[in-house]
Amino acid sequence: MLLGGGHAHLQVLRAFAADPLPAAEVLLVTPWERLCYSGMVPGWMAGHYAAHEVSVPLPPFAQAARATLRRAAAVGLDAAARRITLDDGSTLDYDVLSLDIGSVADSDAIPGAAGQALAVRPIEAFAERWERLADGRDAPPRCLVVVGGGAAGTELALAAAYRLGAATHVTLVAGRSGPLVHYPAGVRRRMRQALDRARITVLADRCVAIEPDRVVLAGGARPACDLALLALGGAAPPWLAASGLALDDGGFVSTGPTLQSLSHPEVFAAGDVASRVDAPRPKSGVYALRAGAPLALNLRRALAGGRLEPYTPQRRSLNLLSCGERTAVASWGPFAAAGGWVWRWKDRIDRRFIADHQAPR
Ligand SMILES: Cc1cc2nc3c(=O)[nH]c(=O)nc-3n(C[C@H](O)[C@H](O)[C@H](O)COP(=O)(O)OP(=O)(O)OC[C@H]3O[C@@H](n4cnc5c(N)ncnc54)[C@H](O)[C@@H]3O)c2cc1C
CATH class of the missing domain: 3.50.50.60 (FAD/NAD(P)-binding domain)
Structure with missing residues (x-):
């Protein structure tokens, strides 16, 4: 099975x-x-x-x-x-x-999240709701708050700002250490530049509650929020x-x-x-x-029948993060690069994967 x-x-x-x-x-x-x-x-x-x-x-x-x-x-x-x-x-x-x-989404991690936040997992259910917002069937939020400063949260904040445009202000609540804490400094710097270009407010604080019209942070701030996107690490x-x-x-x-x-x-x-x-x-x-x-x-x-083989996953992998607009940041170990060419490279890799998997050979 x-x-x-x-x-x-x-x-x-x-x-x-x-x-x-x-x-x-x-x-x-x-x-x-x-x-x-x-x-x-x-x-x-x-x-x-x-x-x-x-x-x-x-x-x-x-x-x-x-x-x-x-x-x-x-x-x-x-x-x-x-x-x-x-x-x-x-x-x-x-x-x-x-x-x-x-x-699965860890919706119990933050009081109020289960009823009021839109979780990115399961991705299939999230996709249905996002389509409605993006094509205008649901009114887009004026203040969107993305909770979660990992790769998913940071990429989603950038994608949302790009898609929803100037009518929506995006805030990224990224935890005490700020966005992408597990990434090398070069990646963090380049992604920070992308967040600044997209006019996303980045808050290095922890979200402790989600209320109908705002989120509550550990430091006491209560930024306005019409819609919270929950992109915490999966549970x-x-x-x-x-x-x-x-x-x-x-x-x-x-x-x-x-x-x-x-x-x-x-x-x-x-x-x-x-x-x-x-x-x-x-x-x-x-x-x-x-x-x-x-x-x-x-x-x-x-x-x-037969002897089972041990498998050791690779230690490093190529990381490609998209920046909303058609640019991306690549990293391999401590090395990082950014730009339109990285996006085109990522786009080629991703489209090839999809093309290779439309039907079995
Ligand atoms: C917004 C976002 C962006 C991401 N970007 C990247 C990226 O750029 N690169 C990258 O490497 N990773 C990325 N990730 C992480 C990546 O999505 C996961 O690590 C990856 O999907 C894990 O693959 P999986 O096969 O374990 O599970 P999944 O791909 O999640 O597949 C699990 C499947 O199991 C099904 N399922 C779930 N529960 C049940 C159940 N109870 N019974 C039966 N079926 C069930 C689900 O419907 C799903 O189809 C991203 C994650 C998010 C949320």
């Missing part, structure tokens, strides 16, 4: 399509039939791409992999019984389970807590080098939902995609 149609499982389906699994029944359980390619979300928000240009259809890949696609979301997992419960109340049993369900799906699987402190599934759960070897996990105990890495689409091929190999061996 492949639970979740995320970046890693897309690669698993491709691998199974190229070399079908003999004598195994493969089931893909996913609430959405398209995978939203995360790297292009800020570009789509800014209006540079249409929604269909930034997502990949899952049914052709499932069909090519001879997998049955079931449209549903899991709401429970009993690892001892090898059973998942779906949101329609039904249950499904598995012999081998692979989890690639991403992370683990809460129902995993009762699954019986070994979890890390954040509630993510602890896995080892073969991508197997540390407590239940018949359960595999990759992407944001997994936590590599031996090789921790940032949660990102890049790492989720890269885990797909080794995951496919080890699922195949778990079913058909």
